[in-house]
Amino acid sequence: MKDERILLAHGSGGKLSHDLVARVMQPAFANPALDLMHDGARVEAAGAKLAFTTDSYVVKPLFFAGGDIGKLAVCGTVNDLAVSGATPLYLSAGFIIEEGFPVADLRRIVASMRAAAEEAGVSVVTGDTKVVEKGAVDGIYINTAGIGAVIAGTDISPLNARPGQDIILNGPIGDHAVAVMAGRHGLSLPASVASDCAPLAGMIKAVLAAVPQVAVLRDPTRGGLATTLNEIAAQAGVGIMVDEAAIPVRPEVQAVCDILGFDPLYLANEGKAIIFVESPYSEEVITVMRAHPYGREARVIGRVTPAPAGQVGLRTGIGGVRLLDMLVGDQLPRIC
């Protein structure tokens, strides 16, 4: 594939993204921490167990219902640390700004970063600012990296998924993607639809304090719930069966999806966590989650099964079962 080029779909978080990382990045950097391919890497430094992660934010539009690029840049990294079983501590923030960008917008973005950092209990302790020529970036890009302390007594890894575990989700999916898309296409949405962008560290910490037995934690961001479940099933070599009727989707979000031809199961979320835990602990996890503002609608959406290894099945609304595959390519609005 000498002439192969990067496609937009390589960044969709779906199958092509995975292939790209597996074929290009992983072989180049291979090491045990990276090879686990979790949202955050677990590392040790001077005897301390740390989680370390980074992400770049290039969302368009910069401001959308329920958040903006700044809030996203903090919450995304905080959540990657939290689902690594760590307490987020410090963030870095790198800004790449297009010449001509309004300072007022930058202030707004930075203020919302600060608010999100305060809520998450993290400090932005280092940063970097670059300004590039007009047209070299689209407004502003933000990169954040974060360090957290691994919570003692927890062992979070996709490899821990075992048959018989319950899969718990903290609320409705698809809100973020639909809010951003509506902003992008100038669609008006009911006021009830806004991005779910939120720092989940507090809720996850409470869950881990009550139930350290939690085995797997993930946040279904790009690629959505379906892709995240597929990653876990593939890594752990287990099957997963989820129940369509149990997966909450706001009717308003479903309505927008129906019009645009999107499947909410593949849409990005920014305030959702998936928890795998042995079923005797499910009730307690759900009780703790429901006591938290970001987990009010927590519920069991499915189970880990012994077979077929690496595959995710969906029990549909009328009782059929079908494969729930990874996203192939980008979801495009349907045409006809």
Place this chain on the structure above:
Amino acid sequence: MKSRSREEEHRLAAYFRGEIARLATKPVRLMEVCGTHTVAIFKAGIRQLLPPEVELVSGPGCPVCVTPNGYLDTAVAFSRQADVIITTFGDMLRVPGSSSSLAAEQATGADIRIVYSPLDSLEIAAANPGKKVIFLAVGFETTAPTAAATVLAAEQAGLANFYVLSAHKLVPPALRALLTAGEVQVDGLLLPGHVSAIIGEEPYGFLAREYGVPAVITGFEPLDILGAVYLLVKRIAAGEAALDNEYRRVVPPAGNPAALAVLDKVYGEADAAWRGLGVIPASGLAVKAAYRRFDALAALPVTVEETKEHPGCRCGEVLRGVARPADCPLFGTACTPEKPVGSCMVSVEGTCAAWYKYGAGRWQV
């Protein structure tokens, strides 16, 4: 439409399932004609709800899939002309022709634009008076009236640089061709709701009358489809051939006369070539003489390469319902949605794409 509660839906689904299992005492093969049905069936996992006696096969109901190579070759040839802008629905971009595709031409500089409605083409034509704008008019009775209305709007706007390259196709003649050929044994047909909303019930009357095949016009909700399967199995068990309209809430028996009138003004029936089915008499729509100046083929010169088929691809058999995607040696290996070889894998409504995406037969509980 979704006024039923979840519990009611479950109850109804369980009832249909039970009845289907009770009535299907011998093997029956039902064909869903429409690509949207195919996707809905896979998405809802309906195949797994049916007893082994009831087999669902997909038919030639994906408009992108049945568009033959020759049409794509013509579109490609037009796209290579320096003063041409091609407008098309996105699905057509990646469909391979004999030696190229619109996507490949676009990558090497052809001006090809995706539109969401044929009417968008008129704005493009108005904004580019020095260019010829050719809309790729692909689709069944559902989309053809809009294309016809676009021609009328172009006439009214006095646009001299707008054309259509028509590959519009009609569903009933294709069904007749399939049943006449008898290559695939069909015991019942699920008929497309959207097409029927335009043409109504009567154009399907011959299915029961002449071929003794029961058929149901049905919608796209999982319960619509399961209900239609139940109706068919019931008719078959009773030895009756009839046409049922399960989708009355959308499909009036007489269809949509206003849409049909627009269609009839601009288009007339013509023989048409289908991928996999060959040329079927009176199964396509050609621009009528009065509007010939909008017909790209009649109005503009073009030299088209010789048509070649793709070695190995079995789309033709898949579209006739005589092969399943899994019967194609390329399925899932050389041919995937990321690197499709044939049209059935390119189109989101294609049978091969649905099999691949929803893992037909791949999930064992």
